[in-house]
Amino acid sequence: MAETERGILHFCGSNGLRQSEPSWRTEGWESVFVGTISHLFEGLDEILALYKVGPYLSMFKQSEYSQTKYITIPIVRTSLEHSLIDELSQKSVQIGDRSLSLRESITQKLKQDSEDILKHIMSLLPEINETTRANLSEIIAHRRSVLGSIMPIILDDFVEEIYLDRPGVPIYFDHQKYGRCVTTITFQEYEVPKIVTLIRAESNLHLDRSNPSLKMDLQIQNASLRFSASIPPLSPDGLHLEIRRARNRPFSVGDLVENGTMTPEVAAILLFAVSCRFNITVTGGPGTGKTTLLNALDMTTPTWWRKIYIEDAIESRDQRKHHQVRFRVDPMDEQLMKFSKSDEIIKCLHRSPDYLILGEIQTAEHSKALFQAITAGLRTIQTCHSGSASSLISRWKLGHDIKDDNLALMDVIVTLERPRPGESKRRVSEIIEIRRKVVDGLLEFSGLNVVYDSNQGVNDNWAHDGAFMVSAKDFGIESHVPALKNLIDEIRHNTYLPNFEILSEKMWSCGHPMMYNNQRT
Incomplete structure (x- = not known):
């Protein structure tokens, strides 16, 4: 639901789904300021879903060629908060007073930056409540990072894999529910050296002309990632990235049965x-x-x-x-x-x-x-x-x-x-x-x-x-x-879904899985 004159978009905060009643008549709604001339007010009837990812709102809209259009915006309530993010995201603005450790991981740096920014906001605008300060500081810390533009995607537990074909072209990703999603986000050539430096520092591996490809795992906040990177001369068009994201809660065998x-x-x-x-x-x-x-x-x-x-x-x-x-x-x-x-x-x-x-x-x-x-x-x-x-x-x-x-x-x-x-x-x-x-x-x-x-x-x-x-x-x-048929019967009854570990141990309690019977005591 949109209030275009005020530049505000209302959404159902609990699950991102639309409600039949307006926000002032029912509970569960949240509001986000997007500006009075925002393009987000166009094509609202094309929205497939929207939901929160940390301090961000992720929006999915219908698109052509079997792809889904993805838009992300920070969840802010006022133009003041929006301006504060824009101002403090500039790296020329000095925040905090500490020397950067060469052994500091990106997660540690983001955490420390967020804490420093939170204190800075508190000194500037003490009237802002604690929750809003925490959200703003996290958004600003992300934006001051070289991966800031894709942090809403990285933190989304429904995202499976993120792709950058080359600098200057839109990043796209695979979503557990909406398939292939296209964005308007990209990395430009001037950002490539910073990304390469980050990958080298986090992996302690080579990524240069003599070793132009690399695979490494990386933890960013609560997201477990596997980076595959290529650079020239192997990748003649420039930096190529594939970022595979593991779910925070891994799929169990029961989950894989349920999802087909x-x-x-x-x-x-x-x-x-x-x-x-x-x-x-x-x-x-x-x-x-x-x-x-x-x-x-x-x-x-x-x-x-x-x-x-x-x-x-x-x-x-x-x-x-x-x-x-x-x-x-x-x-x-x-x-x-x-x-x-x-x-x-x-x-x-x-x-x-x-x-x-x-x-x-x-x-x-x-x-x-x-x-x-x-x-x-x-x-x-x-x-x-x-x-x-x-x-x-x-x-x-x-x-x-x-x-x-x-x-x-x-x-x-x-x-x-x-x-x-x-x-x-x-x-x-x-x-x-x-x-x-x-x-x-x-x-x-x-x-x-x-x-x-x-x-x-x-x-x-x-x-x-x-x-x-x-x-x-x-x-x-x-x-x-006979043992396998007993096991199939046990699983069909869903007695042990999703904890198949118990079922495996039960099979061994018979002496060996080959001797398994499913007689219930």
């Missing part, structure tokens, strides 16, 4: 495989949700397992009740590599993990280290880019020179897909089990068996030489099917 990423039957198969400590690879194209699924499965493991993580950018989640050891290795972009992922995988042979979580397997060297660890008896779960299980096997065999007898030790490959580019919908498209046999005492790769595909559903024809049946027989039982 997987069916309850798929959840049961994957939970069963993880509980049995199968060697699992999650594959799919870029942005299909591989890490999201891996983290969701990781959270289902029993609390007593000792888990070791090896990642070049920390994308795993801190699980307070679990036994976790995490190692960060240098990304493959780093030419002066000190900590090799392959070396750390091999070192895990002496670190006694119950499960080894490897993040992304990217190179032939990574793949060889992975299969060396598996042949030595370690149980692993990881991601790897590919379009399907078949193409992943081809990549391993032809591109990474992995032998068939090694491939036979992989158990399950899960494929994710994004049916329409730019949209938020993802789904598990396929689960396959590896088939294997022993000939003259030697293990042989016998091919693949489709356990599930999104068109046909679950395939009840389990291969006698597939990973599931072979594992059951190794455990001394005829088939895994």
Whole structure:
């Protein structure tokens, strides 16, 4: 609801949705000053949604070409507050009196700047209330940062990935609900050196002409980010950025069932495989949700397992009740590599993990280290880019020179897909089990068996030489099917949603997941 003469936009503060009654007749409304000549008053009927992100209002409007138009504004109530933000955001205005520590992170700097600005506003305008001072100081601290223009996007928990193709062109991002969103925000050439300096300082890695690409993880306030940056000569048009944002509350397996990423039957198969400590690879194209699924499965493991993580950018989640050891290795972009992922995988042979979580397997060297660890008896779960299980096997065999007898030790490959580019919908498209046999005492790769595909559903024809049946027989039982059916029945009853960890521990209380029954006491 708009009051154009006063330059005020009213919105429902609780959820951003419109109400049928005006703001002066009902509760739950908030107001924001945007100015009397603001373009925001145009096309109000095109608004899809608006909601608060910290001290900002995020607005989503209909646009053409299957994209959504994104607008963000600071939440201020008066023209005085608006002017105060504009004035104090200028870096020429000295605020605070402290020497900047070279070891200070961007989050620490933003926090300290916000505190200094809050004190400055209090001395200038003591009549402004505490809440307003806090909001204004946070907005101003953001604007004085090189990433200030995209802070409302960075802080939004519905944002999945942010893109800058090159300086001077609009930034766009992928939203969990509204798909691909376009902005009017950009970074200009004069801002690039500041961004590069920030990335170098936060990562302690090289980003220059001799090492023109970099991947690193970065925490900004409550947002966990993975930055991928490229500069000339690799990126001839200038700085290129991809910023992946992890949700503050990670998706659980239950969440992925509810949002349609997987069916309850798929959840049961994957939970069963993880509980049995199968060697699992999650594959799919870029942005299909591989890490999201891996983290969701990781959270289902029993609390007593000792888990070791090896990642070049920390994308795993801190699980307070679990036994976790995490190692960060240098990304493959780093030419002066000190900590090799392959070396750390091999070192895990002496670190006694119950499960080894490897993040992304990217190179032939990574793949060889992975299969060396598996042949030595370690149980692993990881991601790897590919379009399907078949193409992943081809990549391993032809591109990474992995032998068939090694491939036979992989158990399950899960494929994710994004049916329409730019949209938020993802789904598990396929689960396959590896088939294997022993000939003259030697293990042989016998091919693949489709356990599930999104068109046909679950395939009840389990291969006698597939990973599931072979594992059951190794455990001394005829088939895994009764235990799996019990698990599917348990999940369909939603007894343990969303806490699948309890269900995993319940399976082990039967002696082993292969012996699971769902009799309720």
